[in-house]
Amino acid sequence: MATGAVGLLLLVQAGPAEVRAQTAPQTDRGDRGGPSFQTSYECVACHNGLTTPTGENVSIGVNWRASMMAQSARDPYWQGAVRRETIDHPMHTAAIEDESRVVGTLPEQVPYLEWQHSAFREDQSCQACHMPAVTEPTPITSVVGEPRERLGRHTFLGGNFFMLRMLNRYRADLGVTVPPQELEAAARATERQLQTDTASVDITTTARTAAGIEFAVSVTSGVGHKLPTGYPSRRVWLHVTIRDASGRTVFESGAVAPDGAIAGNDNDADATVYERHYQEIRAADEVQIYESVMTDADGVVTTGLLRGARYVKDNRLLPRGFDKTTASDDIAVRGRADADPDFLAGGDRVRYVVDSPDAAGSLMIEAELRYQPIGYRWAQNLGEYDAVETKRFVSYYDATAAGSSLVLAHSSALVE
Ligand code: HEC
Ligand code: HEC
Known part of the structure; x- marks a missing residue:
């Protein structure tokens, strides 16, 4: 179990090694790994050249090399974040870099x-x-391999389409060797996974009122x-928009700017505060963000993993069957979502109560659920550290932030 903040560093840094290596003690290491820290070079000689009877290339080395797992040690965000921790905690530099404590x-x-x-846990x-x-x-090895049932594709798709593209764009600086078309294909496959079966949104119980309009947005995960899940960035x-019959926007909550910041999110505007969880949204500067927010021992909001002492907000959408009342401390819902009767296993429901007295005729409501692997604040806080890795990551982020988020699901409703 990943208990310590440093667990991240351990998990990610160990990424490029193969399964066997992770169970072995790390006694020595060289460029190609020591006897107890094998790299993938040791495996692909036999576990590549694999094709299904219908012709799909399922070579383990080829599938894996374009994954975030394979690229993790080159990930410029991870490099910047580790540098930040060593600057914040100079006493612990050796432990942070050596993942030993x-x-x-x-x-x-x-x-x-x-x-x-x-x-x-019962079914998937x-x-x-x-x-x-x-x-x-399909055979799992090109050397003496007999066809076997249920070969698992080693694609390890997660959510980070954004970093796969960043690695591709800055491949020369970052020493990325996997062919560009494979990284782009992995980014597209990640997007496809995110946009299929991951979530849905519905607009329900719409009603015109004397003051404007009311409705609910239901989110299902x-x-x-x-x-x-995963890394708290x-x-x-x-993102909810209401337009009148002439197409004029009469209300908007949660628009994303080209720099990756979310309009109305207090934390993007000011690193010391954060946006709370809502049961009901009434103003354009209120936005429902499913995220975890940490504070340090003095209660100050932080993105420094080793400074983090507790979560003051964790309203990330719960999976089906997750009972928040019996969840252990490690996975507890934190902040106002805990007492929100509409925030339950498998999703959330948010009411929007919007004044639009001057909007005549029909109204068009649009709701999008957006996902961003590295939030604005998590990126920009690194900019305060004067080091090559931190500055480099922020410059990459600034150049690519317009593509840092995508729509997981959307829905619209016309209200006469
Ligand atoms: C010299 C060729 C060769 C090399 C190099 C090699 N393997 Fe294998 N591997 C095989 C063969 C042969 C099998 C058995 C295939 C079968 O059961 O059909 C196998 C099976 C496996 C299995 C499945 C075990 C099971 O219980 O079914 C795993 C996992 C595996 N190898 C991982 C690795 C890793 C990780 C590396 C690199 C550290 C590696 N292999 C390097 C030839 C190789
Ligand atoms: C029903 C499908 C499903 C199952 C089952 C599932 N995952 Fe995921 N996983 C996803 C999707 C989709 C994402 C991307 C969205 C997200 O972060 O939740 C993801 C994201 C992740 C991430 C974060 C990757 C990133 O880029 O941020 C990790 C780590 C992960 N899963 C590990 C696991 C582990 C470990 C298990 C089993 C204990 C598991 N997953 C079970 C679908 C699944």
Whole structure:
């Protein structure tokens, strides 16, 4: 279980190694790994050149090399975040860089525990979604391989389409060797997974009132753990727009700017505060953001993993079957979502009560659920650190932020 804040660093840094290596003690390491820290070079000689009877290339090395897992040590965000931690905590630099010591104890990435507390533990494994199985018997090795049932594709798709594209764009700086078309294909496949079966939104109970309009937006998650899960820079939010018969926008909550910031999100405007969870939204500067927010020991909002002492907000969407009243501390709902009767297993429902007295005729409501792997604040806070890795990441983010989020699901309703 990833207990410490440093658990992240451990998890990610160990990414490029293969399964076997992770169970072995890390006694020595070289460029190509020591005897107990093998790299993928040791495996692809035999576990590549694999084709299904219908002709799909399911080579393990080829499938894997374009994954975020394979690229994790080159990830410029991760490099910037580790540099920041070593600047914040110079006493712990060796431990942070050597992943040898737990320095803190805030649960930072616990998808397994979230899944275990959900209905998915009964019917859908991690591999069912992250390593989708080949249906026809296929050899798992090109050397003496007999066709085997259920070869799991080693694509390991998660949510980070944005970083796959960033790695591709800055491939020369970052030493990325996987062919560009493979990284782009992995980014597209990640988008496809995010946009299929991940979530849906519905606009319900619409009513015109003397003052304007009221309706509810229901969000349903189909994911096997919280949505978003994993590293706390991930966020999902509702972008809701109302237009009048002439197309004029009479209300908008949650628009995203080209720099990656969400309009109305207090935390994007000011690093010391955050946007609370809502049962009801009445103003354009209120926005429903599903995210986790940490504070340090003094109660100050932070994106520093080792500074994080507790979560003051965790309203990430719960998976089907997740009972928030019996969830352990490590996976608890935090902040106002805990007492929100509409925030339950499998989704949330938010009421919008909007004044639009001057809007005549029909109104068009549009609701989008958006996902962003690296939120504005998580990126921009690195800019305060004067180091090559932090400055480099922020410059990449600034150049690519317009493509940092996508629509998971959307819905519209015309109200006469
Ligand atoms: C010299 C060729 C060769 C190399 C190199 C090699 N393997 Fe294998 N591997 C095989 C063969 C052969 C099998 C058995 C295939 C079968 O059962 O059909 C196998 C099976 C496996 C299995 C499945 C085990 C099971 O219980 O079904 C895994 C996992 C695996 N290898 C991982 C790795 C990893 C990780 C590496 C690199 C560290 C690696 N292999 C390197 C040839 C190789
Ligand atoms: C029903 C499908 C499904 C199941 C089951 C599932 N996942 Fe996921 N997983 C997803 C989707 C979709 C995403 C991207 C959206 C998100 O963050 O929730 C994701 C994201 C992740 C991420 C974050 C990746 C990123 O880029 O941020 C991790 C880590 C992860 N899953 C691990 C697991 C583990 C471990 C299990 C089993 C304990 C598991 N998943 C079970 C569908 C699934």
